[in-house]
Amino acid sequence: VQLVESGGGLVQPGKSLKLSCSASGFTFSSYGMHWIRQAPGKGLDWVAYISSSSGTVYADAVKGRFTISRDNAKNTLYLQLNSLKSEDTAIYYCARSLYYGYNWGQGVMVTVSS
């Protein structure tokens, strides 16, 4: 199982960014997927979930600003980040949802600053 995030970087407040998570080593279309983030020096916060049938759930802190999606043909998970705030600065991890836990990617850094 391999999960590789990309698309991070430095972005100004109010702008947008799209993260990708390329999956391999398993049948991507059969699994729900999560995004979890970790602000610098802080703990872990769950961000969003998409089921294998593309149903979605969001944390209150990002609802209406972030959109999780998936392309099963490309084995890729996405997170569209809009109206970014400084408090969205974090490492963003994608994770495969297992009935008993997660498989984690290595993470990608997003920095929101002017």
Add this chain to the structure above:
Amino acid sequence: DVVLTQTPPTLLATIGQSVSISCRSSQSLLHSNGNTYLNWLLQRTGQSPQPLIYLVSKLESGVPNRFSGSGSGTDFTLKISGVEAEDLGVYYCMQFTHYPNTFGAGTKLELK
């Protein structure tokens, strides 16, 4: 949201010492299906979290058996029987019995 309270926030240990970390939940983590979805993770410096224990007490593949988990309902414990240098890092409990999934604030294990 379910709040997971981990204690202590920092743990100082010598190599070979046995240590325990507590994780207390604001709600019971017993799911209606009979499972308790409480896991333990280790995050070494600069790395992504690594699963250690799932469903309270089951060891992930490849995790040494010096790690053990116990508990039920709202009180859970991770024990390391004989700390080794590779065990240093931040330990998190996490629950996914209830949405949204939540994490404890972490316990940093350091060498004394």
